[in-house]
Amino acid sequence: MSGDGAAAPRDGAERMRLAEADSGAVDWRRWGPYLAERAWGTVREDYSATGDAWGYFPHDHARSRAYRWSEDGLAGICDDQQTLCLALAVWNGRDPILKERIFGLSGPEGNHGEDAKEYWFFLDSTPTHSFMRWRYLYPRQAFPYAELIAENARRGRDDPEYELLDTGLFEGGHWEVTADIGKGSPEEIVYRVTVRNRGAGAAAIDVLPTLWFRNHWSWNPGTARPSLRLDGGALVAEHPHLGRRVLRGTGAPQALFCENETNLTRLYGVAGTTLYPKDGINDFVISGTDTVNPEQVGTKAALRYRLEVPENGSASITVRLADVDGGPLDARVSDALLDRREAEADAFYAALTPPGATAEEAMVMRQALAGMLWSKQFYFFNVQRWLDGDPSFPPPPPERRLGRNAGWHHFGAHDVLTMPDTWEYPWFAAWDTAFQCVALARVDPDFAKRQLVLLCREWYMHPNGQLPAYEWSFDDVNPPVHAWVAMRVFTIDGHRDIAFLERIFHKLLLNFTWWVNRKDTQGNNVFQGGFLGLDNIGPFDRSAQLPAGDYLEQSDATAWMAMYCLSMLEMALALAYHDPVYEDTATKFFEHFTLIATAMNSQALWDDEDGFYYDCLRLGDGSSMRLRCRSMVGLIPLFAVATLSDDLLRRLPDFAERVRWYLAHHPELTQGVAELDRTGVNRRRLLSIVGGERLARILERLCDEAEFLSDHGIRSLSSRYRDRPVTLTLDGINASVDYEPGESRSGLFGGNSNWRGPVWFPVNHLAVSALVRFHRYLGESTTVEYPTGSGRRHTLAFVAEDIARRLVSIFLDDAQGRRPVFGACERFQTDPEWHDLLPFHEYFHGDTGAGLGASHQTGWTGLVADLICSRIGLRHGGPPAAEVARSAELG
Numbered sequence: 001m002s003g004d005g006a007a008a009p010r011d012g013a014e015r016m017r018l019a020e021a022d023s024g025a026v027d028w029r030r031w032g033p034y035l036a037e038r039a040w041g042t043v044r045e046d047y048s049a050t051g052d053a054w055g056y057f058p059h060d061h062a063r064s065r066a067y068r069w070s071e072d073g074l075a076g077i078c079d080d081q082q083t084l085c086l087a088l089a090v091w092n093g094r095d096p097i098l099k100e101r102i103f104g105l106s107g108p109e110g111n112h113g114e115d116a117k118e119y120w121f122f123l124d125s126t127p128t129h130s131f132m133r134w135r136y137l138y139p140r141q142a143f144p145y146a147e148l149i150a151e152n153a154r155r156g157r158d159d160p161e162y163e164l165l166d167t168g169l170f171e172g173g174h175w176e177v178t179a180d181i182g183k184g185s186p187e188e189i190v191y192r193v194t195v196r197n198r199g200a201g202a203a204a205i206d207v208l209p210t211l212w213f214r215n216h217w218s219w220n221p222g223t224a225r226p227s228l229r230l231d232g233g234a235l236v237a238e239h240p241h242l243g244r245r246v247l248r249g250t251g252a253p254q255a256l257f258c259e260n261e262t263n264l265t266r267l268y269g270v271a272g273t274t275l276y277p278k279d280g281i282n283d284f285v286i287s288g289t290d291t292v293n294p295e296q297v298g299t300k301a302a303l304r305y306r307l308e309v310p311e312n313g314s315a316s317i318t319v320r321l322a323d324v325d326g327g328p329l330d331a332r333v334s335d336a337l338l339d340r341r342e343a344e345a346d347a348f349y350a351a352l353t354p355p356g357a358t359a360e361e362a363m364v365m366r367q368a369l370a371g372m373l374w375s376k377q378f379y380f381f382n383v384q385r386w387l388d389g390d391p392s393f394p395p396p397p398p399e400r401r402l403g404r405n406a407g408w409h410h411f412g413a414h415d416v417l418t419m420p421d422t423w424e425y426p427w428f429a430a431w432d433t434a435f436q437c438v439a440l441a442r443v444d445p446d447f448a449k450r451q452l453v454l455l456c457r458e459w460y461m462h463p464n465g466q467l468p469a470y471e472w473s474f475d476d477v478n479p480p481v482h483a484w485v486a487m488r489v490f491t492i493d494g495h496r497d498i499a500f501l502e503r504i505f506h507k508l509l510l511n512f513t514w515w516v517n518r519k520d521t522q523g524n525n526v527f528q529g530g531f532l533g534l535d536n537i538g539p540f541d542r543s544a545q546l547p548a549g550d551y552l553e554q555s556d557a558t559a560w561m562a563m564y565c566l567s568m569l570e571m572a573l574a575l576a577y578h579d580p581v582y583e584d585t586a587t588k589f590f591e592h593f594t595l596i597a598t599a600m601n602s603q604a605l606w607d608d609e610d611g612f613y614y615d616c617l618r619l620g621d622g623s624s625m626r627l628r629c630r631s632m633v634g635l636i637p638l639f640a641v642a643t644l645s646d647d648l649l650r651r652l653p654d655f656a657e658r659v660r661w662y663l664a665h666h667p668e669l670t671q672g673v674a675e676l677d678r679t680g681v682n683r684r685r686l687l688s689i690v691g692g693e694r695l696a697r698i699l700e701r702l703c704d705e706a707e708f709l710s711d712h713g714i715r716s717l718s719s720r721y722r723d724r725p726v727t728l729t730l731d732g733i734n735a736s737v738d739y740e741p742g743e744s745r746s747g748l749f750g751g752n753s754n755w756r757g758p759v760w761f762p763v764n765h766l767a768v769s770a771l772v773r774f775h776r777y778l779g780e781s782t783t784v785e786y787p788t789g790s791g792r793r794h795t796l797a798f799v800a801e802d803i804a805r806r807l808v809s810i811f812l813d814d815a816q817g818r819r820p821v822f823g824a825c826e827r828f829q830t831d832p833e834w835h836d837l838l839p840f841h842e843y844f845h846g847d848t849g850a851g852l853g854a855s856h857q858t859g860w861t862g863l864v865a866d867l868i869c870s871r872i873g874l875r876h877g878g879p880p881a882a883e884v885a886r887s888a889e890l891g
Contacts, residue, residue: 014348017128022446028128028186029447034378034416035076035085036426037102037120037856038062043404043427043471044069044381047389049397051404053472054106054114063097064263064279066215068390069380072101072426073210074120075134075179077189080416082214082378083226083242086321088193089302090177091206091285094142098208098282102423103145111155112743113751115855116423117148117164121837122374122857123367126348127444130183131341132374135837138175139164140199157745165827173199176833177207182341188322190334195316197309198833204308206285208256209319211235211247212300215260219390230255230296234325235303248329249319253303256281257293260300352442354871361868364811367838368865369443371857372436377419377426381471383411408474412459418451424752424842424854427471430455431478431533434485435762436859438492439866445493449500452486456507465514476543477529479560480515483508483567484766490574498578505571512564519557525599527557536746537631537716537755538615539728539735547731549620555605555613556633558596562640562689565593569687570642576652583655590655590687591662593640597689598672600637611697613637617730629726629737630718632755632763635702638695639766641688641773643680681779688774695774696784702767703799704788712820712849713759713807714767715741719846741846743853752853757846762860764807765867771800804867810849811838811864823850840864 020026039045040062046053057065062072071078073087089100104116124133144167151162164170176196183189197203217223226239235247235255258280264272266279280291281302307315318334320326349369353362383405389395400406418440419425420432433455437448454460460468469476486504490497519527528551530543542552572586600606604616604624613634615627649656663670663677670676674691690698702708707718717739725738737756744754775782775796783793786802794802810820821839822828828835840861842853 013344014126014128014130017130018444018446021128026186028130028183030080030186031077031183031189032080032129032376032416033076033125033132033374034078034080034082034376035087036070036072036377036419037074037422038104038426039067039070039072041106042069044386047396049399054108058106059103061267062101063282064266064277066218066260066262066278068219070378071212071214074099074101074136075181077181077191078378079242080378081414082380083239084211084213084237084245086189086191086209086211086247088177088179089208089210090138090175091208092138092140092175093204093206094140096142096145096286098285099138099143100210100282103143104423105149105152107751109149109152110161110751111152111157111159112161113753114424115152115161115752119164119837120856121367121839122371124342124345125370125373126345127373127447128183129181129373131338131345132181133370134179134374136177137834138177139169140173140175140203141169144169157743157747157751165825170827173197173203175205180338180342182338184337188320190318190320190337192316192318192334192338194314195307195309196314197311200311202308202310204306207305207307207317208281208285208302209247209249209317210281210300210302211237211321212260213237213239215299218261219392221392226299228257228298228301230257235301243323245321245323246325247303247319247321248325249303250317250329250331251305253305253317255296255301256284256304257296257298257301258291259298352869354869356871357868360812361808363836364808364838365865365868368840368862369439371840372418372439372859372862373443375419375422375857375859376416377422379413379415379417379419379428381411381413384409404472405474408462408468410459410463411468411474415454417454418859420859421854421857423856425858428455429470429478430467431481431762432859434481435765435863437485438488438765439862441489441492442865442869445489448489449493449497452482452489453500453504453507455482456504456511461507461510465510466518467511477519478533479556480511480564481560482511483564483571487567487570495574498575501571502575505568505575508568512568515561515564521551524603525558525595526553526603526605527561528552528554529557529560531749532556532560534632534716534755535749535753536744537633538627539629539726539737540730547620551618553603553605553616553618554633555600555615556636558600558605559613559637559640559689562593562596562600562637565589565596566640566642566687569593573648573652573655576655580654583652586652586655587658590659593687594662594666594669594673597640598669600689601672606694611694612701625728627728630701630707630720632716635698635708635714635767636763637689638698638770641686641770643684643686643773643777646683680777684777686777699784700788703784703786709787710759710846710849711806712810712844713764713803715757715846716755716760716763717757719757739846742850752842754843754852758843758852759807759846759849760843761807761863764803765863768800768804768867771796771803775800808864808867810844820844820849821851823848
C-alpha cells in the first residue's frame with residue numbers, strides 16, 4: 001500500500017505520503033476535514049436586500065435548508081471539491097434537534113458579538129490527514145438553546161458572556177465523543193466514534209455517521225443528480241464525476257434516507273419538492289415522523305446506532321468509506337489501522353519537536369498545528385453568480401448591485417483554503433491566511449506555499465492588484481504581510497524553492513503597486529489604509545469617511561509599507577543570486593524603502609517629546625493633529641528592519657555599487673534610515689525606520705510592564721490609559737480611548753474584537769522577529785533595561801526570547817497548575833478530563849492571559865507552534881533559532 005507504515009520506517013511514513021502528494025504521484029490530500037462547523041450566517045448564503053447575513057440564514061434554518069455554496073458538520077470530512085461529505089450527528093435523547101453542527105450566537109445575539117456555545121477540540125492531525133482526532137463534550141441533559149440566546153440578550157457589554165458551562169448543565173453529566181479518522185489509502189477512510197459516559201448511571205445515545213452530497217443540482221438546471229442507496233447493508237454513493245463510494249459500518253445500524261433539499265413547508269409554509277427533505281432524518285429520530293424514505297434512496301443518509309453505555313463506560317462504532325467495497329467491516333482490522341496511523345503521527349511530531357521541549361510544550365505545539373490542519377475548508381464562492389442569482393431561483397434584490405463585494409465580479413473561488421477557524425470565521429481573511437502559512441510551513445511547506453500563491457491568483461486578486469481582504473468586505477485592506485510571510489515560509493523550507501519565490505514575487509509586484517497608487521493619496525510616501533486589521537485601536541473608526549479635505553496619515557500603514565519594501569528587497573536579492581536581472585528590482589525596493597523611512601521620520605509621525613510614533617490627522621485648513629495614543633500603531637515601525645551583509649554586497653556587485661552611489665548622492669534620504677551609513681556586528685548594515693536613540697526610547701515603552709509588556713506578551717495598547725483615557729475633539733465630537741484588557745465595551749467592528757489592550761499573536765510574533773534582527777546588527781554589547789525600571793539589562797536576543805516565552809506560557813501550567821488561557825473557568829482549570837483540551841483563541845486578556853474572541857482555533861494563534869518549533873521562548877535567554885536568524889539578514 002503506497003505510503004503505508006509497512007513500507008517505510010514509522011518516523012518516515014508521513015513524510016513519504018507528503019512527498020508523494022507534493023510530486024502529484026498520489027493524492028493523499030484529496031480527502032480531508034474540509035467541512036466547517038458552521039455554514040449558516042455567511043455572506044455567501046445571504047441573498048437579502050440589506051446584507052443581513054446573520055438574519056437571512058440563522059442557525060434555526062440550518063437543519064432544514066439546503067446550502068448554496070458550502071456544507072457543515074461535526075468532525076466532518078469531504079473530498080477537495082466537497083462533492084461527498086461524511087460527518088457525525090449525535091442525540092442524547094432529550095434535545096429538540098439532532099446535534100449535526102455547532103450552535104452559537106450570531107453577531108447581533110451575543111453581548112460580545114458572535115460566539116460559539118459548545119466545547120469541541122481538534123486534538124490531532126497529520127498534514128495529509130492520514131490520522132485525525134476530534135473531541136466533543138455533549139451534555140446528557142437537553143441542550144439549552146433558548147436559555148443561551150435569552151440570557152446573552154439580557155446581558156450588556158459590561159457583562160461577561162453567558163457560556164454553556166454557566167448553565168450548570170454539565171453537573172448532570174456529559175458524553176465525551178471522540179472521532180478517530182485514518183486513511184488506509186488515499187481513497188479508503190476509516191472513521192471510528194467512541195462515546196464515553198461521563199455521568200452517573202447508565203445512559204443511551206444515538207450516533208449517526210451521515211453521508212450526503214453537496215447540493216449543486218438545485219442551482220443548476222439540467223445537472224445530473226447523484227444518488228445514495230442501500231445495498232447489502234452498505235450505503236452506496238453514485239456521482240457522475242466522483243464515481244462510486246461505499247460506506248459500511250460495524251454492527252447492524254438502521255439506515256435512514258432523505259434528500260439534501262430545503263424543507264419549504266417548515267420554513268415558508270409552501271408545498272415542498274420532496275416528502276423527505278434535509279431535516280427528514282432529524283424529524284424521524286426526534287419525533288418518529290414518516291420523513292425518511294422507505295425505499296431507502298436519497299441524497300443524504302445516515303447509519304443510526306443506539307448505544308447503551310454504563311456509567312464511566314464507553315462504546316465505539318466504526319464506518320469505512322472507500323472507492324471499493326471491501327465487504328463486512330472487521331473492527332479489529334480497522335482499529336489496527338488507526339493504531340498504526342496514530343503511531344506514525346506520534347513519530348512525525350516527535351521529529352518536529354525541538355530537543356529539550358517539555359511534554360507540555362510538545363502538546364501545545366501538536367494541538368495548535370492539529371487545529372490549523374482541521375481548519376482547512378473547501379471555499380466555494382462565485383461573486384458574479386451570487387450577484388446575478390441562479391437560473392431556477394428569483395433574482396437577488398437590486399440593492400446587491402451597489403452593496404457588499406459588488407466590485408469583485410471576477411472573484412471565483414473553488415479551492416481548499418486555510419481558514420482562521422471553522423465557526424466564527426468559516427471564510428478566509430487575507431492577513432490571517434498569511435500568518436497561518438508560517439505555522440503550516442512547519443508541517444506542510446508545499447501547502448503553505450500554494451496557499452500564498454492562491455490568494456494572488458487572478459480569480460482572487462483584483463485586476464487592479466488589490467488582494468481580497470475577507471468575505472464580509474473584499475474591498476477592505478489588511479496589512480500587507482504576504483511578502484514577509486513568503487520569505488519566512490521560504491526560509492522554513494530550507495531556502496530551496498526558488499520557483500516559488502519567483503512566482504510569488506511577480507504576483508506581489510502587482511499588489512505593491514496597488515498600495516502605492518491607492519493608499520498614498522498625497523504622493524508623499526506616507527500611507528493610509530483604514531483600520532488595517534487593528535479594528536478599534538483608535539479614538540474613531542479609521543476606515544470612516546473624514547470631513548472633506550481631512551485625511552489621516554497612519555503610522556502603522558506607513559510602517560507596513562516600509563516592511564513590505566524590505567521583504568520585497570529580501571526576495572529580490574535571494575532571486576538575484578540565481579538571476580542577476582533581479583538586482584535592478586532589488587535596487588528599486590532599496591530606494592523606495594529609504595523614501596518611506598525618510599517620510600515617516602520627517603512628516604509629523606514621530607513625536608520627539610514622547611519618543612513614540614503616532615497617527616497624524618491632517619485637516620482641510622492646513623493644520624494637523626497628532627493622535628497621541630500609545631498603541632501598537634506606534635510599535636509597528638519596529639517591524640521594518642533588516643540587515644545587509646558584506647558577503648551579499650560582494651556577491652551582487654551591481655546592487656552594491658548602486659547602494660554606494662545612493663549613499664553618496666542622497667544623504668537627505670538616507671538620513672531617515674537608521675544607521676545605514678554605519679556598520680555593526682560583522683560589518684552588517686542596518687535597514688530600519690528606527691535606530692539609535694529612537695530605538696531605545698520605543699523599547700523603553702515596549703519593555704515597561706506599566707505600559708506594553710504583560711506577563712503574556714505585548715499589549716496592543718498602553719495600560720497607562722487604564723485610569724487616564726486619551727480624549728480628543730474632532731468637529732465638535734468628543735472621542736476617547738481607554739485601556740480595555742479584555743472584551744470590548746464598544747460595538748465598533750463587532751463585539752468580539754478588541755485592540756485596546758489585549759495580546760494578539762501576529763503582531764507579537766513580528767515583534768519577536770524584529771528584535772532578533774536588531775540583535776544581529778547590534779550584538780551582545782547592546783543591552784536594554786528589561787523590564788523597564790528593574791535595573792536589569794539584557795540583550796535584544798534575550799528580550800525576544802523572554803517575550804516569546806511569555807506568549808507560550810499562556811497555554812502552559814503555571815506554578816499552581818493553572819493554564820492562563822482558561823481564565824477563571826474552573827472546570828477547565830481543575831478537571832483532569834478537560835485540562836489538556838486547549839482552545840487557541842483569537843486574542844488574550846492583557847492582564848491575565850485568558851483567551852478571548854473567537855475561541856476554536858483562530859489560525860494566527862497557531863503561531864505559537866512556530867515559536868515552539870524554533871525554540872524561541874523555551875530556552876530563556878538562549879540563542880535565537882537558526883532559521884529566524886537566517887531570515888533576519890538580507891542575502
